[in-house]
Amino acid sequence: MRDQAPPQGAQAALRAIRLLKLFTAEAPELQLAELSYLSGLNKTTTHRLLKALLSEELLDRNPGTSAYRLGPGMMALGVQALSSNDLRLRARPLLKRLADETGETATLEVPIDDTMLILDEVTGRHFVGASGNVGTRWPIHATSTGKALIAFEQRGPERLNATLLSLTPRTITEIEVLEKQLGDIRRRGFAETVDELEDGFSGVGAVVRGGMGEVLGALSICGPTQRMSENRRAQLGAALCNAATRLQPRY
Amino acid sequence: MRDQAPPQGAQAALRAIRLLKLFTAEAPELQLAELSYLSGLNKTTTHRLLKALLSEELLDRNPGTSAYRLGPGMMALGVQALSSNDLRLRARPLLKRLADETGETATLEVPIDDTMLILDEVTGRHFVGASGNVGTRWPIHATSTGKALIAFEQRGPERLNATLLSLTPRTITEIEVLEKQLGDIRRRGFAETVDELEDGFSGVGAVVRGGMGEVLGALSICGPTQRMSENRRAQLGAALCNAATRLQPRY
DNA sequence: AATCTTCGGTTCATTATATGGAACAGTAAT
């Protein structure tokens, strides 16, 4: 995770943040030794940073196991971040409508590092399976929203990691293959994934933009591959683009 | 905001966190000079810390105004914190039920510093006014949930700041007055506020506990004072206590 | 019951790291 340039002069702050980011859905509770190992920091350093994070309530401890976990301060900041970003509020009714009209699941996602974070989700009436994915993150290159983002964002493919993780036999693992799709995506206005994220699972995605035309995130509609014929995907893509442009504030 | 003991050895990390906490509902976007002034830090130091926070995407910048604001990384961590704390998920159906049965608004709140943070909210059918308060914070001493917390938590009144802010003519501003109520609250199992937070607004609150009996937060039911007779409050309080005990995991 | 491990946590001399004054650089308004 050695990101781009090493910003200097705030090492301790960066390390503290990296520690926070070690808490994932798979490992919501960690203990000192694990944190130290995962971060590569000395135990003492880790402990000192943890103490600071505890004092600010960004972390707290499970009173039973004494393991560290994200705390109430983190929730407060997160809720603050979510509500000050009005995208989510404005997108809600559109997601609802998309889900109602198509029967599939609609999501709002934003990019974080090289993943797409599911910010909000409305499940359709065909209720295939997984719902309640808010908060989970998927690799950019394997999602329809991520591909749309790569196609329309300034940074483009450079956002991607060198190695593209393979999640299914159909996941795109060569950056050149992805680049060939970008033209199509730009022309049509939306991206598709078929069995690339998970077998039997397909979706379409389109970017949403802010008032200055900057890319903020993306919307998607997704469901089981058997319901996602090429025609249907085109149709869903059109509905998605429509919703996405409605979401853009105009001046 | 010079909290308790000054934890040593992680100054930079603490300062970075303090900077993050300056972003509130009232001031969701701030610029360098404001952050520097509010935090009391040198402009250079502020800038360096901000750069680090930007690089980790805990902050980003409004492309129009170039002001700083909480970023996608913060949302990711927040969502993570919210979902790893399963209290919110477990409380949801109970809130729904309370709101349905009473017609009033039910909330789940957790303590942060000397405030109560509204984590979740279900508005009842009498839809008085303010809904969508998730993420806002109220002073502990002026809320029913906060008073319940003080009564049942180990720390007790020491959690409170020296000066109790007055929000209405009926807000409790003397710590001794509050302490006199604690016995009643403990005996009945729930706390009440009548016009103490806002004129014409009343509520009852009860703590929720974790598997080890530790206090995690509180539930409330609240609405306009005219619907909140003493009898009704007692009745709502009973329903609340019932819900709160259901929420406690048993082993 | 004695020994070994493995936890979280602490101490302290060393030096790498963060600090902040000053100076710079873009914009916008005057």
Next chain:
DNA sequence: ATTACTGTTCCATATAATGAACCGAAGATT
């Protein structure tokens, strides 16, 4: 052209962060 704001970078200084070694307690293993 001047002033008054922004956000930036530089760099000598000393302060604040570092990590090897150390503690003490709680389980395992013998």
